[in-house]
Amino acid sequence: MIGQSLVLASEVPFPPSVEDFYLPSIVPWGAHDSYWFTKITALMWISVAAIIIFFLVTYRKPQLVPTKKQWLAESIYGFVRNNIAVDMLGKRGVNFAPYLTTLFVFILLMNFWAIVPFAQISPNSHIAFPAILAVISYVMFIYIGMKHHGGLKYFKHALIPPAPWFILPLLIPIEFFSTFLVRPFSLAVRLFANMFAGHMLLLVFTLGGFAMLNANLWFAPFSLVSWVMTIALTFLEFLVICLQAYVFTVLTASYVQGALADEH
Amino acid sequence: MLLAEVVGSTAAIGYGLAAIGPGIGVGLVFSAYIQSTARQPESSRLTLPYVWIGFAVIEALALLGIAFGFIWAGSV
Numbered sequence: 001m002i003g004q005s006l007v008l009a010s011e012v013p014f015p016p017s018v019e020d021f022y023l024p025s026i027v028p029w030g031a032h033d034s035y036w037f038t039k040i041t042a043l044m045w046i047s048v049a050a051i052i053i054f055f056l057v058t059y060r061k062p063q064l065v066p067t068k069k070q071w072l073a074e075s076i077y078g079f080v081r082n083n084i085a086v087d088m089l090g091k092r093g094v095n096f097a098p099y100l101t102t103l104f105v106f107i108l109l110m111n112f113w114a115i116v117p118f119a120q121i122s123p124n125s126h127i128a129f130p131a132i133l134a135v136i137s138y139v140m141f142i143y144i145g146m147k148h149h150g151g152l153k154y155f156k157h158a159l160i161p162p163a164p165w166f167i168l169p170l171l172i173p174i175e176f177f178s179t180f181l182v183r184p185f186s187l188a189v190r191l192f193a194n195m196f197a198g199h200m201l202l203l204v205f206t207l208g209g210f211a212m213l214n215a216n217l218w219f220a221p222f223s224l225v226s227w228v229m230t231i232a233l234t235f236l237e238f239l240v241i242c243l244q245a246y247v248f249t250v251l252t253a254s255y256v257q258g259a260l261a262d263e264h
Numbered sequence: 265m266l267l268a269e270v271v272g273s274t275a276a277i278g279y280g281l282a283a284i285g286p287g288i289g290v291g292l293v294f295s296a297y298i299q300s301t302a303r304q305p306e307s308s309r310l311t312l313p314y315v316w317i318g319f320a321v322i323e324a325l326a327l328l329g330i331a332f333g334f335i336w337a338g339s340v
Contacts, residue, residue, distance in 0.1 A: 018334050087313065186324055193327030200330075247320035250313065 014211040016203035021125060021196070044123045047109045051102075080104050080249065088253035089260070096256060099140075100249050103133065107191065108245035114199055115234050115241070122241075125195040127188065134188035137252040142180075145259030154259070183255060187248060194244045198237045205230040275337040282329030289322040 013020065024030060027037040058073040066074060080101040085093030110129065114122035123129050145154040159175050160168065209226035212219035297315045301308040 083313070186321075189328060189331065190320060190324035193324070193331040197327055197330045243316060243320060247317060250317055251321075254317075 012207055012211045012214055014207045016200060016207055020203060021121070021199070023121070039119070039121065040123045040126060043113045043119055043121075044110065044129070047106065047113070047123075051105055051109060076105060077101050084246075084249050084253050088250065088257045092260075093253070096253065100253055103137075103252065104245050104249040107133070107248055108242065111191075111195060111241040111245055114195060114202075115237050120202075121199055122195045124191055125199050127192045130188040130191040130195075133191070133248070134184045137187060137248075137255065138184035140252070141255040141259045144256055148260050158259070179258075187251060191244055191248055194240055198233075198240055201233055202230060202237065205233060273337060275333045278336070279329045279333040282333075283326055286322050286326035286329075289325075290319055293318040293322065 022035065023038040023040060025034045025036075025038050026042065028034060055073055058067075058069040062070055077097070081094065081097035084104070085097040085100050087093070089096060107124070110124050111122050113119040114125070142154075145158065148154070149157050158179055159172050161171055161175060163171055205226050209223040209230070212223045212226065293315060297308075297311060300311055
């Protein structure tokens with residue numbers, strides 16, 4: 001692997017590697033090189049079903065004085081609408097609130113599987129899912145910018161900052177790179193790498209505990225320390241889960257706001 | 265003839281170096297928030313969203329370090 005030797009005389013796959021993210025295929029069962037239906041796919045389908053069913057059921061018969069489930073759904077929507085959409089976009093943020101809420105709740109639930117027992121991996125630790133979400137945000141802010149400013153004028157607005165003419169040959173490539181290349185890439189990689197690194201950390205401390213147990217009887221107390229670290233890191237992972245969902249949504253709203261901005 | 269040979273992982277060294285920048289960056293973000301709240305406590309609610317955005321954007325670079333550490337591991 002990276003020049004480290006695997007722990008001998010044990011079946012514990014330590015140290016964990018990228019191979020641990022390729023989960024066994026469920027349909028067809030145990031096939032090699034078939035990844036279309038694994039635990040990852042199942043978790044994603046469960047997330048989508050859970051979100052659709054939750055919001056439909058809680059809004060089936062909305063009362064003026066909300067029931068508990070209705071209050072929960074309204075709080076989630078209210079949080080995204082007030083603190084993200086309206087904060088970033090002003091009054092027209094309300095038009096974007098449904099998509100931003102869906103995005104926020106979807107990423108939150110997909111991330112959350114990383115700390116749920118029996119699931120314990122987030123589908124967002126495979127680059128595909130954050131990549132698609134980032135592409136949707138990318139196409140969205142460019143399309144909205146073009147609709148608002150009109151076709152080529154949007155690119156003029158986005159690429160030419162208010163600066164003296166002799167600096168522009170330096171600034172325009174920088175603006176192009178930062179707005180049209182780095183934004184989608186960093187959106188996707190930020191979410192992916194957070195979930196990947198979080199899962200990897202939990203793997204290291206969990207499998208390390210088992211590896212220490214199997215290696216040598218004197219290491220057994222340190223296995224306990226390792227597992228306590230796992231519990232502490234799970235709480236940290238929960239913070240990261242919520243933060244990454246929030247940041248993806250806030251940045252999407254901020255890019256839309258940048259596309260709709262009217263100055264210069 | 266090999267006089268001395270050091271075997272290890274340059275990916276690990278690379279990640280260690282890559283973690284310096286974001287470490288300083290995140291420290292700056294939170295230090296700015298703490299100082300601004302100390303000077304003007306009413307502003308804490310206004311600046312809190314920027315704390316999280318700033319933290320996540322800077323942390324992205326540190327996590328790029330982790331991710332590329334695994335991608336480039338093995339090719340010393």
